Amino acid sequence: MPLSRRSFLAGALAVPALAAVSACAGTVVQPGDLSRLRLMAPASTGGGWDTTARTLQSVIQRTGIARNVQVFNVEGAGGTIGLGQLAREDDDALLMMMGLVMVGAIDTNDSSTRLTDVTPIARLIGEAEVIVVPEDSPYDDLAAFVDAWRADPRGTPIAGGSAGGTDQVLAGLLALEADVDAAQINYIAYSGGGESLSALLGSQVAAGIGGTADYAEQVRAGRLKALAVSTAERTDQVDDVPTIIEAGFDVEVTNWRGLMARPGMSDQAREDLIQLVVDAHATDEWQQEIETRGWIDQFTTGEEYGAFLAEEETRVREVLTQIGLIS
Structure with a gap:
């Protein structure tokens, strides 16, 4: 029976390394040595990937799963700059946070690195998206x-996040389900939730799509009306708001986040990383973070996660092609 993560780490701390340090800085030369871990957030600080990475860092260190966890940021191009860097790494103790946004960004940025070029470790959590309109909107x-959108898609502008990201994917899926001319969608991409919120509060757009964290406060204050959430079930992040499915449209999207590792690693190195994340997921501390932050637990690992990624790549590529964002 394989050693548990905590037993292994205890042994790793007690036994001297058996191999010399590689000339490549940061390379793990003793398989399974996860006593120190690096977590890449391929975006700026304060965003969803960064927050999830730093939350995982805190849980791993507080529970003693690993003694030293470093989070660092690699910004740019919807995470594809970080993805390209991961594909060139040789460190078995490196994980990269990513999510649905990256799936679309790979195509919209014509990235030479694909998800199949790196190693899937685990899907962690998801967040609900919400469709909102200004408080004085005629749509209840x-x-x-x-x-109204079907009748005049160009005249019904929708605010959301980056082009090809989760918000635009949701808009595209809803348009296809509702027989809206997807090629005519007037989607306005904003760099941050604050900019799209200003457009909504100023009635510059007809609707907005974003994470519940972006709009929940304004919904509670009555400055925005929430029409639907994108998950299979309602969320207490925005009270008494129906799902898109309840509203009569068979569309479900979660803004999920997961972890990838470098390519070419051994089966044992991959299993060590998976076990570390399994141990973190099982802690009371991680479960409390999920509840506090309103996350949805969508934990899957290894091959099951890899199969999910392949399905998401196909779904997102089809949507982005239909709306004319990629060809």
């Missing part, structure tokens, strides 16, 4: 908004 439910 999603069906009424979709009717």
Whole structure:
């Protein structure tokens, strides 16, 4: 029976390294040595990937799963700069946080590195998306908004995050399900939730799509009306808001986040990383973070996660092609 992660780490701290340090700085030369770990957030500080990485860092260190965890940021191109860097790494003690946004960014940025070029470790969590309209909007439910959108897609601008990201994917999926001319969608991409919020509060757009964290406060204050959430079930992040499925449209999207590792690693090195994340997921501390932050537990690992990634790549590519963002 293989040693548990904590037993292994205890042994790793007690036994001297058996191999010389590689000339390549940071390379792990003793398989399974996860006494120190690096977590890459391929985006700026304060965003979803960075927050999730730093939350995982805190849990791993507080629970003693690993003694030294460093989070660092590699910004640019929807995470594809970081993805390219990961594909050139040779460190078995490196994990990269990523998510649905990166799936679309690979195609919209014509990235030479694909998800199949790196190693899937685990899907961690998801967050609900919410469709909102200004408080003085004539639309009180999603069906009424979709009717107007279908009649005049160009004249019904929708605010959201980066091009090809989760918000635009959701807009595209809803348009296809609701027989809206997807090629005519007037989607306005903003670099941050604050900019899209200003556009909504100023009634510069007809609707907005974003994470519940972006809009929940304004919904609670009555400055925005929430029409629907994108998850299979309602979320307490925005009270009494129906799902898109409840509104009559068979669309479900979660803004999920997961972990990838370098290519070409041994089976044992991959299993060591998976076990570390399994141990972190099982802690009371991680489960408390999920509850506190309103995350959805979507934990899957290894081959199951890899199969999920392949399905998401196909789904996102089809949507982005239909709306004319890629060819």
